[in-house]
Amino acid sequence: MFASKYGRVGAVVLSLLAIKAAAGCSLADEGGGGQNSGSSGSPAAGGSTTGTGGSNSAGTTATAGSATGGTATGGSSTVAGAGGSAALEGGAAGKDTGGAANGGAAAAGNGGSGGTGVANFAPCSTAPADTVPALKRGPAINGFQGMQTAGQMAAVPGEANTLYVIGHRNGSVYTVQDGKVAGTLVSVSVASGGNNEQGLLSMAFHPAFATNHLFYLFYTASGGGAMTIDEFERLTPTTAMLKRNIYSQARAGGGMFHNGGALAFSPKDDKPYLYWSVGNNESNNAGDPNGVAGRVLRFDLDTKASTQFAWGLRNPYRMSIDRLTGDMYIADVANGPGGTIIFNAAGKSGTDYGYRNNNGNPDVNDGVLRDSAGAAIIGGVVYRGNKIPGLCGRYFYGNHQGGTVKSIVVKDGKKVGDTATHTSLSVPGDITSFGEDGEGELYMASMNNTIYKIIAQ
Numbered sequence: 001m002f003a004s005k006y007g008r009v010g011a012v013v014l015s016l017l018a019i020k021a022a023a024g025c026s027l028a029d030e031g032g033g034g035q036n037s038g039s040s041g042s043p044a045a046g047g048s049t050t051g052t053g054g055s056n057s058a059g060t061t062a063t064a065g066s067a068t069g070g071t072a073t074g075g076s077s078t079v080a081g082a083g084g085s086a087a088l089e090g091g092a093a094g095k096d097t098g099g100a101a102n103g104g105a106a107a108a109g110n111g112g113s114g115g116t117g118v119a120n121f122a123p124c125s126t127a128p129a130d131t132v133p134a135l136k137r138g139p140a141i142n143g144f145q146g147m148q149t150a151g152q153m154a155a156v157p158g159e160a161n162t163l164y165v166i167g168h169r170n171g172s173v174y175t176v177q178d179g180k181v182a183g184t185l186v187s188v189s190v191a192s193g194g195n196n197e198q199g200l201l202s203m204a205f206h207p208a209f210a211t212n213h214l215f216y217l218f219y220t221a222s223g224g225g226a227m228t229i230d231e232f233e234r235l236t237p238t239t240a241m242l243k244r245n246i247y248s249q250a251r252a253g254g255g256m257f258h259n260g261g262a263l264a265f266s267p268k269d270d271k272p273y274l275y276w277s278v279g280n281n282e283s284n285n286a287g288d289p290n291g292v293a294g295r296v297l298r299f300d301l302d303t304k305a306s307t308q309f310a311w312g313l314r315n316p317y318r319m320s321i322d323r324l325t326g327d328m329y330i331a332d333v334a335n336g337p338g339g340t341i342i343f344n345a346a347g348k349s350g351t352d353y354g355y356r357n358n359n360g361n362p363d364v365n366d367g368v369l370r371d372s373a374g375a376a377i378i379g380g381v382v383y384r385g386n387k388i389p390g391l392c393g394r395y396f397y398g399n400h401q402g403g404t405v406k407s408i409v410v411k412d413g414k415k416v417g418d419t420a421t422h423t424s425l426s427v428p429g430d431i432t433s434f435g436e437d438g439e440g441e442l443y444m445a446s447m448n449n450t451i452y453k454i455i456a457q
Contacts, residue, residue, distance in 0.1 A: 120158060121157045121158035121438065121439060121440070122386075123323050123324040123384035123385075123440055124324075124383075124384055124385065124386050124389065124392035124393075124440070125324055125392070125393075126389060126392045126393070127392070127393060128390065128391065128392060128393045128394045128409045129389075129390030129391075130417075131390070132390065132391070132394070132407065132420045132422075133388055133390040133391060133456055133457075134424070134456065134457035135388075135391075135422055135424055135425055135454055135455065135456060135457060136424045136425070136455060136456075136457045137424070137425055137427075137444075137452040137453070137454070137455075138452055138453035138454070138455045139179070139452075139453075140450045140451075140452060141176060141179055141180070141181070141450065141451045141452070141453075142181075142449060142450045142451075143180070143181045144165065144167065144174050144181055144449050145181075146167070146170055146172070147165075147167040147169075147170060147172065147174065147449045148167060148168070148169035148170050148449070149167070149168040149169045149199075149432060149447055149449065150165055150166070150167070150168070150432060150433070150445035150446060150447075150448075150449050150450065150451055151165070151166035151167065151168035151199070151200065151201065151432055151433050151445060152165075152166045152201070152202055152203060152262070152318075152433045152434075152435050152445070153165050153166070153433065153434075153435025153436070153437070153443045153445060153451060154166075154203045154204065154205065154435055154436075155205075155435075155436065155437040155438040156205050156209055156210075156438050157205075157323070157438055157440075158210075158438050158439075159437075159438035160437075160438055160439055161177050161178050162175065162176070162177050162237050162438065163175075163176040163177075163435075163437045163438075163443070164176070164185060164203060165435075165445065165451055166200050166201075166202070166203055166433075167200060168199045168200055168201070168432065169190075169199050169200075170187075170190070170199075170200075171187050171188045171189060171190035171199065171200045171219060172184045172186075172187040172200070173185040173186050173187070173200070173203060173217070175237050175238050176451075177237065182237065182238060183237075183238040184238065185234065185237065185238055185239070185240050186217070186232060186239075186240040188200060188217060188219050188221075188228075188230070189221065189222040189223075190219050190220055190221065190222055191220040191221060191222050191223075191224070191225035191256070196255075196256035196257060197256060197257050197258070197259050198220040198225055198256050198259060199219065199220060200217065200218075200219040201218050201219055201220070201259060201260065201261050201262070202217070202218040202261060202262045202263040203215060203216065203217055203218075203263065204216050204263035204264055204265060204274065205265075206265070206272060206301075207265050207267075207272050208272070209234075212233070213233050213234045213235075214231055214232070214233055214234075214243065215231075215232055215233075215234060215240075216229055216230065216231055216232070216246065216263050216274060217229070217230050217232065217263075218260075218261055218262075218263050218276060220251075220256075220259055221248070224250065225250075225251055225256060226248050226249060226250050226251070227247065227248070227249055227250075227251060227259070227261075227278065227281075228245070228247065228248045229245070229246040229247040229248075229263070229274075229276065229299075230242060230243075230244070230245050230246060231243045231244050231245075231246055231301075246274070246299060246301070246304065247276075247299070247306075249292065251281040251283075251293075252280070252281040252283040252285055252291065252292050252293035253280070253281035253282040253283025253284070253285075253293065254281075254282060254283075255281070255282045257279075257281075257282055257315075258279030258280050258281055258282050258293075258294075258314065258315040259278065259279045259281065259315075260276070260277045260278040260279040260315065260316055260317060260319075261276060261277045261278045261279060261316065261317070261319075262276070262277045262316070262317075262318050262319040262320065262379075263275070263276055264319060264320055264321040264328075265321065266321050266326045266328075266346065267321075267323055267324065267325075267326050268325075268326030268346045268347065269326075271300070271302070272301050272302075273298050273299060273300060273301070274298070274299040274301055275296055275297070275298050275299075275309065275319070275321065275328070276296065276297045276298075276299065277295075277296050277313070277316035277317075277318075277319035277330060278292070278293055278294070278295060278296075278297065278316070279293065279294065279313075279314070279315035279316065279317065280293045280294030280313070280314055280315065280355070280357065281293045281294075283357070284357045286311060286312055286313060286314065286355045286356065286357060287311065287312050287352065287354075287355065287356050287357075288311070289308055289311055289352065290308065291311065294311060294312065294313045294314060294315075294355060295308060295309070295310055295311035295312070295313055295316075296309040296310040296311075296313070296316065296319060296328070296330065296344075297309060298349075307349075308349075308350070309349045309350075310330070310344060310349065310350070310351045310352075310353060311351075311352055311353070312351075312352040312353040312354045312355045312356075312364065312365075313330065313332050313353055313355055313364060314332055314333060314334070314335065314355045314363070314364065315332065315333040316330045316331065316332050316333075316379075317331065317332075317333050317376065317377075317378070317379065318331045318378060318379030318380065318397075318433065318434070319331070319379060320379065320380065320381045320382070322346075322381075322382040322384070323382075323384050323436075323440070324382075324384050324393075325346055325382075326346030326347070327343065327344070327345055327346050327382075327410075328343075328344040328345075328346070329341060329342070329343060329344075329379060329380075329381075329382065329395055329410075330342040330344060330379065331377050331378065331379025331380075331397055332353070332355070332363075332364050332367075332377075333376045333377055334363050334370075334372075334377070335363060336363075336372065337372050337373065337374060337375060338370070338371040338372040338373055338374060338376070338377050338399065339370075339371065339376060339377030340363065340364050340366075340367035340369065340370050340371075340377070341367055341368055341369040341371070341377070341379065341395075341397060341408070342364065342366060342367045342368070343367075343368045343410050343413055343414075345413055351366075353365055353366055354366070368408070368410055368413070368414060368415040369408055369415055369419065371397075371399065371406070371419075373399045373402075373404065374398075374399025374400050374401040374402055374404060375399075375400050375401045376399075376400040376401075377397060377398075377399065377400075378397060378398040378399065378400050378431050378432065378433065378434070379397050379434070380395065380396040380397040380398065380434035380442075381395070381396065381434050381435070381436050381442065382394065382395045382396075383395075383396065383440065383442055384436070384440040385436070385439055385440035385441040385442070386439070386440065387439070387441060387455075387456070388454075388455075388456050391407075393409065394407045394408070394409055394420075395407060395408050395409070395410060396434055396442060396454070397434070398427070398431040398434070398444070399431070400430050400431060400432070401430055402426065402430070403426045403427030403428060403429065403430050403431040403446065404421065404426055404431075405421075405422045405425040405426060405427065405431065405444065406419050406420060406421050406422065407419070407420045407422065408420070424457070425444070425452075425454060427444050427445075427446045427452065428446060428448060428450070429446040429447045429448030429450070430446060430447045431444055431445070431446055431447075432445045432446060432447055433445045437453075441453060441454070441455075442454040
């Protein structure tokens, strides 16, 4: 497959792949209506043998890391002498220069190599405020050359200045740094056509990205629209390398609509499972527990085996997982205007949500909210940033037509309180997606190739 799709077998560097523009989401019709490396240091001076501190800032470890900077508090204790993982800070003497905040895994007795500069990030955990804080749109970010339609936004947890924005119709992933477009990370060749929903749909970062630099893209591939998930390695903020194909299969039904879809990882899994929401492809198998459409699938990245996580869905165009709790929110686009938001508690699997291809049961059964406004419901994410404390734990979503932004609070599997409508956040040009940056702050994308950050007034 690699030979036909990318020109040669194996890993291929993909920075700017010239592709023709692909047609994308027709949501108006939906729903009716320091990459641096630490140099080698001696365990005696650079840290204990359970994890020497790598230095990404100075490139030396001989005197930078103390025992507290290289041990389990600052690094990994699983490999003797390994540089710490980016998830934890270095100890008192080794922090930043000798600790593991910027160091990746290395050989015994060496400093970290290939660190990503990812800092420690802790999602907020307080209860949402009873009164929703006043919000507004931040300055518009545009200048996405050739994008055609802005899609999902994603970022590496802890990376404060880099955000990735999907070009839904043209298959490119754009790099935004410090609020400005800084190039493209990768481009894939997506299916083209008329006014349809095909294209580049979602992006997710591996839970161990700090050490393996892996991320995943879901798209409908050119030459037939096969549902495709590929694994890439990020080399720099604007270059990446194809590692392998995870999934490639023809659509379950005809047409070019109801593809889904979103990719996500759960913080509660004991190993990396990739969750994928896929639409019913206008087929009849959403109610089939062994089907491949109208459901959420779970991939074991080690074995490439997939399991049925939930089914009986129409078009779960957006699905997200709360980065603190592991709870899943599925926004299923309805046959009529709007759609349903489904709350799937962490660890819960095997639920049939009841959709049966407009025959007998035209919409899903369960949900914490049914919203009939606009043409299509646009699912979002739970706020887990730290800059607007009163929003912590609040789930944001939207209505495609009109760009209306709303939010709810879910407690014990049920919606509590009123749905908040944030008139000051309305997105010009119709909303297409939500996303979060590396610090958990929220962004919104529009059909007019512009993204906006949600900030406090």
